[in-house]
Every structure is written in C-alpha cells, then in structure tokens.
Amino acid sequence: MGKRATKIVETRYAIGQVVKHRLYPFRGVVFDVDPEFDNTDEWYDSIPEDVRPSKEQPYYHLLAENDDSEYVAYVSEQNLVLDESGTPVRHPQVEEIFDWNSEKNRYMTRDNFGH
Template sequence: MEEKTASFGIGQLIHHRLFNYRGVIFDVDPDFQGTEEWFEKNVEAGNPSKEEPWYHVLIDQDGRVAYVAERNLEADASTEPVEHPLLENFFTGFNGDHYKTRQTLN
C-alpha cells in the first residue's frame, strides 16, 4: 500500500487554481471520501483522481465550504486573513501566514 502525503495542512491559506478563490483548509482526507453521485455531479474541471488527498476549505468572503482535490490547489502568497462565518469553529487566531487550530478533546 502506497503512503500518501498531503501537500497542504490544516490552517494553511490556499488558492484554487481553476476557480480563482482563496480559502483556508480546515480538514484533509487522504483520498476522496464523498459519494460517487457527488463526484460525478461536482467534479468537472481538472480531472482529479479519487486517490489523491482532498481538502475541506472555507472559501474567503463567500460563506461556502468547498471539497477540493489537491491538484487544484496551490499555496496562497497573501498574508491577508480569510473572512468566513465558520472560522471560529475551527481556529483560534491568525498569525500572518496560517491559522492556529482550535484544540478539541475527542
């Protein structure tokens, strides 16, 4: 079994290569975890693989959440914070290049 390594981490600012939006990653899946129906309906651009890492992203100044394949993301060079109503659910602060994750007990 091949070990997968995510290129981006939780709290990291990203830019979507195809849809030109900024965001912050709040969760990572080692491979696609959605349904086949969702994949067929939503994945058109970039021809991503289900076998690569997929990221849950809070979209800046939008209020929506995206589920994005790694190949469609790149690091965001901006040092501006993201504006999203769910930020405080996942993060405690912004240090200029990434968000600090909220500590949770499971």
C-alpha cells in the same frame, strides 16, 4: 478481528494553511484532509470530465470564499496552490476553529495557538 492496514499519505497542505484553487477564483483555509476521495459518486460525477481530478490523492475540506459568498469546499490536492497573500479568510466559521498567526501567515487551531 483482523488488523486494518493504515495507509500513510503525504499531504502538501496542512490544517490551518490558506490555499486557493488553481482554476477557479476562490480561496480558503484547510480544516480537514481526507487521504483520498471520500465524497459521493454524484458529487464526483458532477465535475466536468475534462477537469475531473483523480480520486487517489488527498482531498481538502476548506472554509472557502469567493467575491460573492462563503461556503465549505472539497478540493483535490492537484487543484490547490498556496495562497501567499497574507490576507485572513473572512468565512464566519474560521474564528470558531482558528486564530490567525500573522508571523506564520497561516491559521493555528485554537488548542495549539502560540506554540
């Protein structure tokens, strides 16, 4: 078996950070990161071409919310900005994974909370 090259990718956001979409009215907490696009072509092609992001960048899995609902979102790095509101995310799954750290204005995964 050959060695598989590992690609090191710098990401702007970390697991536990609260971010918001740059164009659309939703926000969420990062719970996973893909170094580059890793979803279906159908999903990608459903994005309007004039706002379709490049596949060659990190993509973030968010426990997201808008004014009407909570859901899981998959968003390119170029479409995210840091949410500095200091308001916890109300998504019902957040508490299964994270604890809110008000001093750091972010979530900490339960296994390293307090460190």
